Amino acid sequence: MQMTRRSLLARSAALGCSLAASPLLTPVTFAAAPWDTRLVVVILRGGMDALDVMQPYGDPDYAGLRQSLAGGPAAGAADLDGFYALHPALAPLLPLWRAGQLGFVQAVSTPYRDRRSHFDGQDLLEAGTAGPGEAEGGWLNRLLQQLPGVEARTAFAIGQERMLLLQGGAPVSQWAPGAGLAMSPQAERLAGLLMEEDPLFHAALNEALELTRQDLSLDLGQEDGSSDEGEDMMMSMMTAPKGKAHQEVAAYAAQQLRGETRIAAFSINGWDTHQRQANGLKNALGRLSEAILTLQSGLGPQAWGKTAVVAVSEFGRTVRENGTGGTDHGTGGAMLLAGGAIRGGRVLGRWPGLAETDLYDRRDLMPTADVRGQLAWLLHGLTGAGRSGLQANVFPGLDMGADPGLLL
Template sequence: MSMHLSRRTFLGCSAAFGIIPGALAAPPGDRRLVVVVLRGGMDGLHAVPPLGDPDYASARGGLALDPGGGAIRLDSTFALHPALAPLQPLWQDRELAVVHAVASPYRERSHFDGQDVLESGGIRPHALNDGWLNRAVAAKGNPSALAVGQAVPLLLRGAAKVASWAPSPLPGLPQSRVAALRALYDGDPLLAMAFEEGMQMEAFADSALTAEPEMAGNKRKGASAFPALAGAAGSLMAAAEGPRLMVMELGGWDTHSGQLGRMSQPLGQLAEGINALARALGPAWKTTLVVAVSEFGRTVAENGTGGSDHGTGGAMILAGGAVAGAKVFADWPGLARARLHQGRDLRPTLDGRAVFKTILRDHLGVPSKALDGTIFPDSAGVRPVEGLVRG
């Protein structure tokens, strides 16, 4: 297969020498982790509604789902939104779980600050300059890690070397232009390294994606849709030399208006994307854990425009063969007004760092000392959630 270097790939590599794909060497072990950052503040009460809560219908008003409207019952309290129905087989196979009434330590309602705390693993905005997953990469001896997107999110930024990849609709450069660029940068160690590693990443992606029809040729122009991107990411991860840790992003959750109509689209994209990952990973799905998490939840009550506003407690969705599934993990606080955070939000009863610690400890084998120290500073009192990862 001929080398294919897109302009995006080369410029991305040459702009950020620390995030180029030299880390994509043969990794130790077969366990895989995918973190999907749901940007915008997903309404966990909409994605996983507590239909069995006696205050649910009155508290949510026009945002309440009809119990007979296609929601998939998980237990006596919780259900899945109908748009998440494609995930029901995973629940039945015990490969899907939900963590509810969960939040980061952040208690304000800014997207930017909330995402900073979520991704840095700190207790306040802008206290840390790197991401908890990057620090976990360093603690595990630098297993291969990949950001799927045009930029590396804070979650994966830091001292440990990671890679980045996104499909480009632009045509590859002809071999003569590639040779000219190689000669041009040959005298500069940094640019030469960026160029060569960019070439290696592109060649690896071309090889790994030969079975992904949506990534072939001009079809890459439409491959930014989350399910197609997830399928491609799964193929990269399934390769023997592929990454073992991965971060993806999905937006569309900031539903200040028309929420009933708007939420189905991103929820459906998430469900289809998780299934695309499972298909592409094949046998490796059995040792994979996917966690989808947002910076905060949303208000319990409907606002004046048929939507919800920035809130606090929310929900995480976990999938994969490594998940001890068919469970909703929740110390449910209830939706009675007196039980709400500041009289308006779902009250969080679990620190999200407890979930991340569980995943890193029980799935990836990160030592507890590192979890309580360098990875999540000032978190010794945050204990992992037992029974979340399949033994």
């Protein structure tokens, strides 16, 4: 049975309404985690501009393509290797870079091309396929189906948005801020007494009530809206998130990963920078930095040392700056890696160049690697999943190629 926060809340609310008619609920147990490393997947919704995050100031064509957005050490970016500079908004992560716990892969992409639609791009990124309809569910769920000993708590989908990434036949847990548990103080007390003989469920009820109090304090709105899903997604990508929800989500992920959970996935919005990118990307990168540092702090040194965080976006952006100080939907992008389990302090990936003849469709950064290959090697190293199963089932039709050496 799938153990989700929503189902727990529904059961607990029902108990509060009719305790006299309710027997003790069936005790819930969780199997030991089937492996010891942790994986956090962060979907950056909206199309992150790889050339502003990892600024290739060493390329002779870069400055001419980015008049107001041109970066590099002269503009306050941190020089990393004499060719790339790190956007100033990621400066809080520089200690991780120096410790070998932060890295990047430049010029990567899914097989998605030409239409540059957020919806299609994100669906292919999370499905892990070369085209629509080639496999059911998401690649993380298909990974879970390949591994022994997986229980619902092994993987968590966190957040208010649909996570195709973890949808499928394998059981997963879910949690989203804003899913409230409305119980009177008397009902809370009675439910607690009823569950007192079951320590696990008693603790779970207390956790749900505490999470609800945190949700109400965040005032993040309802989990389920009545508006169209596509419209909601577009608005969330165009509008920067409010408050510190990204930190709350990251803190909850870290809390679960300290225990039996081994995989967590969530998304951060606000990367669609058509206008005034200098300000919009700064804010988005600030949220990403805070989320990563919250994970590091919440996991603690021991668990962080076994963790890989990977942040990916559906596509990159145009190499040329547009007339409103922004960039438009592109193709090649970048992958960010963090955690004590990665081999960081490096920018990987074959650089394609920024001369017009080097660009994809004479407008975008040319992809030189399939992002699914990088993800597959991460899964192979972290979970022990076999290469044949990764290529045939998790990422159908993928050729993983040579090991890029992303992990220690």
